[in-house]
Amino acid sequence: MNQNYQYVNSSSTGLGAAIEKNAARSRRSKLIVLASVIGLLGIIGIAVGVGVSVSQRNKSSSSSSSSSPGGSSNSDNTPKQTDPNDPSSFVKDSRFHKAFYGMAYTPEGSLLPDCGNSLDSVIKDIQILSQLTSRVRLYGADCNQTALVLEAIKQTKVDMQVYVGNYPVPNDDGVYTRQRDIIRDAITTYGTDHIAGITVGNEFMLNYLTSNGATDPNGSVGAQGAAMLVRYIKDTRDMLASMNLPKTIPVGNSDAGSFFSTEVLSNIDYGLSNVHAWFANTTANDAAGWVSNFFQETNVQPASLLPNNPKMYIAETGWPSKSSDVANANNGASDASEANLQIFLDTFVCQANANGTAYFYFELFDEEWKDKQYGGVEGWWGLFNKDRSLKNIKLPTCTAP
Ligand SMILES: *[C@@H]1O[C@H](CO)[C@@H](O)[C@H](O)[C@H]1NC(C)=O
Numbered sequence: 431m432n433q434n435y436q437y438v439n440s441s442s443t444g445l446g447a448a449i450e451k452n453a454a455r456s457r458r459s460k461l462i463v464l465a466s467v468i469g470l471l472g473i474i475g476i477a478v479g480v481g482v483s484v485s486q487r488n489k490s491s492s493s494s495s496s497s498s499p500g501g502s503s504n505s506d507n508t509p510k511q512t513d514p515n516d517p518s519s520f521v522k523d524s525r526f527h528k529a530f531y532g533m534a535y536t537p538e539g540s541l542l543p544d545c546g547n548s549l550d551s552v553i554k555d556i557q558i559l560s561q562l563t564s565r566v567r568l569y570g571a572d573c574n575q576t577a578l579v580l581e582a583i584k585q586t587k588v589d590m591q592v593y594v595g596n597y598p599v600p601n602d603d604g605v606y607t608r609q610r611d612i613i614r615d616a617i618t619t620y621g622t623d624h625i626a627g628i629t630v631g632n633e634f635m636l637n638y639l640t641s642n643g644a645t646d647p648n649g650s651v652g653a654q655g656a657a658m659l660v661r662y663i664k665d666t667r668d669m670l671a672s673m674n675l676p677k678t679i680p681v682g683n684s685d686a687g688s689f690f691s692t693e694v695l696s697n698i699d700y701g702l703s704n705v706h707a708w709f710a711n712t713t714a715n716d717a718a719g720w721v722s723n724f725f726q727e728t729n730v731q732p733a734s735l736l737p738n739n740p741k742m743y744i745a746e747t748g749w750p751s752k753s754s755d756v757a758n759a760n761n762g763a764s765d766a767s768e769a770n771l772q773i774f775l776d777t778f779v780c781q782a783n784a785n786g787t788a789y790f791y792f793e794l795f796d797e798e799w800k801d802k803q804y805g806g807v808e809g810w811w812g813l814f815n816k817d818r819s820l821k822n823i824k825l826p827t828c829t830a831p
């Protein structure tokens with residue numbers, strides 16, 4: 431397995447006057463790289479439902495009774511179903527609202543070579559996700575995750591658009607074509623109704639540049655990386671064209687906020703950019719404004735100057751609720767805490783909805799494997815704990831566009 435996912439050394443960038451931004455970028459990149467790893471490498475199985483004896487959500491009025499009254503039993507914090515055999519019969523949770531424009535998501539266990547994901551688990555995730563948003567973005571296609579998500583949407587009958595992902599690595603066409611073919615098969619099976627786009631590339635330019643000792647996406651090294659990536663993007667367009675689909679599916683790309691090159695931007699319909707205020711050492715109170723400014727200046731404005739005018743989205747933004755070590759418990763300005771996660775939710779989500787910012791919130795659940803592997807705040811960005819219980823927060827109640 432190609433390993434291009436090493437930490438980005440924060441001393442390797444950070445030149446120039448905008449020290450904070452550059453430092454932020456390099457640290458953000460680290461997180462992004464970590465976050466991206468999920469997509470290709472997937473997650474070592476987090477044992478959900480292992481005797482977790484939590485909130486038996488009481489179902490007040492069960493109209494249709496089944497063999498197991500009160501719905502299927504759930505030892506974890508997943509929605510109950512009034513019909514255990516019908517995933518669309520899940521009972522909605524009054525604490526959840528479709529307030530999020532979109533959500534970043536990778537099914538647990540979508541990591542080669544040890545795929546551990548399951549339709550059952552993805553259905554539970556989609557039952558929760560669909561109560562929070564109508565858009566989800568995937569990072570990669572390995573371990574059949576595209577089909578699992580589309581099948582889960584079909585069975586739960588929810589309103590959900592998927593930005594599917596192809597996570598290629600530099601200098602290995604096989605990784606790209608493998609995922610391209612999985613995506614093609616999934617579209618053939620499930621149609622285009624729930625497909626909002628295909629994101630080709632996740633941190634591709636970041637990885638290419640850093641592994642070649644360069645930083646400028648528009649420089650000569652960047653041009654080599656961009657040529658590779660644009661070839662994949664065009665190939666995906668060709669594939670879609672050859673399928674004679676009933677609608678045009680946009681093809682985009684995702685990268686660290688400062689790693690979009692002119693060449694890549696000129697060849698995509700949309701770009702997803704990671705923007706994390708935590709790594710810029712902003713306070714929780716300033717985080718929403720910082721994210722908004724960075725995204726506007728670094729991504730939205732430059733993209734708007736190009737003839738193809740790609741639509742830009744925030745690929746990831748969020749706030750960690752804790753750290754596994756003392757050193758990272760505070761970013762120099764604010765703590766990693768549920769109280770500050772609440773502040774970020776309260777100041778970012780509904781405001782961004784209202785002013786037309788398109789974003790994918792990061793993220794749904796805490797990720798145990800990241801905590802084990804990297805420590806610090808890496809595993810603690812979820813709105814939910816790893817057992818799918820909601821953290822001690824109040825979710826925003828506005829309705830996303
Ligand atoms: C992928 O998932 C779908 C939906 O659950 C299933 O029908 C299909 O058999 C799976 N394919 C593979 C190769 O596991």
Ligand SMILES: *[C@@H]1O[C@H](CO)[C@@H](O)[C@H](O)[C@H]1NC(C)=O
Binds near residue numbers: 645690691692695728
């Ligand atoms: C590369 O070009 C893009 C788009 O023209 C621009 O937004 C970006 O700032 C450039 N990157 C650098 C590091 O100069």
Ligand SMILES: *[C@@H]1O[C@H](CO)[C@@H](O)[C@H](O)[C@H]1NC(C)=O
Binds near residue numbers: 722778779781
């Ligand atoms: C959009 O919302 C963000 C909060 O998410 C805020 O910081 C920013 O100032 C708003 N932008 C405009 C143009 O209102």
Ligand SMILES: *[C@@H]1O[C@H](CO)[C@@H](O)[C@H](O)[C@H]1NC(C)=O
Binds near residue numbers: 453760762
């Ligand atoms: C952010 O804070 C950390 C820890 O307090 C520090 O190591 C780092 O240099 C700071 N980064 C910036 C961009 O100020």
